[in-house]
Amino acid sequence: MLAGCAVLTAGLLAFHRAVPNSVGRVGSLLEVFLPWLGLVIVLLFGLALLRRSAVALVALLLPAAVWTYLFGGLLLPDAGAGPRDLVVVQHNVSDENTDPAGTARALSGARPDLIALQEVVPPALAVYEKTLAADYPYHAVLGTVGLWSKHPLTGVRPLDIKPRGITESWNRGLRAVAGTPHGEAAVLVAHLPSVRVGAGGLASSRRDESAGLLGEAVAAEPLETVILLGDLNGTADDRGLAPLTSRMGVAERGFALSFPAALPVARIDQVMARSATVAHIRTLPATGSDHLPVAARVTLR
Known part of the structure; x- marks a missing residue:
């Protein structure tokens, strides 16, 4: 037996x-x-x-x-920072977060080059902008997703990852070009639809459709180096994210279970890269969100 x-x-x-x-x-x-x-x-x-x-x-x-x-x-332990590394932070801050200023300070405390946020809504948006302004002079916000950067951002535009059947306003993806010290990198920020587990199993059709659209955006990206930061509502092993994991590399070190924050059982907050390596990923201390933030070290080629 x-x-x-x-x-x-x-x-x-x-x-x-x-x-x-x-x-x-x-x-x-x-x-x-x-x-x-x-x-x-x-x-x-x-x-x-x-x-x-x-x-x-x-x-x-x-x-x-x-x-x-x-x-x-x-x-395995992190091999340590290298000369061509970027530190990035990914966090779904929650639209019910009662301490956006504290959340922003906690994220900037990791000293990342890039901070990607989801569920950024007024009036919290103004708090994030004010709190992060000194250290992150460049930022872009489209819909409920945002990107803050120490490096200049250009070419900001929305990503069309809206599944069929959603009729209301829904803008949960953006693309920008970060002018890093090691060259330009396309940075994609995304928040895929939620999944639900019920008596009928896993309801993920909208998430899967949105992942397919995001995968098409990755494939069509003209810049060689691409960094994806997002709440993808799925793990790297989930075949629903295959349109992304088949085109991009995932973290080589670290589990970084991020959801739910009270008792994390899965990492649904992802950092992926093309023509770069996500060398290590870890969680940061809890904020006012139901997700834990994750910080990753991305090595550019």
Whole structure:
């Protein structure tokens, strides 16, 4: 029994893409929590020791090896900053945040080059602008997403990532060019639609459609270097974000679970890059949001 569970766990880890999404998007739901199968391995290991089952202990080497292959690199320490690094911060600040000034100070305290925010709404917008102005003289806000930068921003325009069926005003994406000391980089800021888990499984069709539109924007971007900062409402393993993860690299080090802030179980706040490396990602202390901010070190090529 324990050996069979070990083999099943290894199969889910290694072949999660084979789990169908046709009913309730079960495959995507599995992929959201895929790293947590490591706890299943630990539980099975404990049971195998209690039962003194040598067969189960040997069988557990299989899922342990697969988990290590998939996620072990994320546990390695940060290699340290390099001369071509940018520090970026991504945060859904929440439209119910009662302390926007404190949130802005907390984010700037990480001394990033770029700060991307989602759910930026009046009157909090004016507070973010005032609090960040001294250290971040360049910023752009379109709809409910914004970008603050230490480096000049040009070419600001909205990104059309609005899914079909949404009739109200909905502007949750922007593109700008940051003139960094190491050359120009296109910076995309996005907030994809929310997903819901219910009796019918994972409801993510609008998120998936918006991710597809964002992936098309990445593919069409003329600049070689692209940095994506966003609340993507999905993990890097979720196949719903494949239009992005197939075109961009994700963090090489760090788990940085960001949601929900009270008890984080998944990183849905993402930093991805093309022609650059997201070398490390980490969470910052909690703010007045239901998300934790994440800070990443991006190495430009």
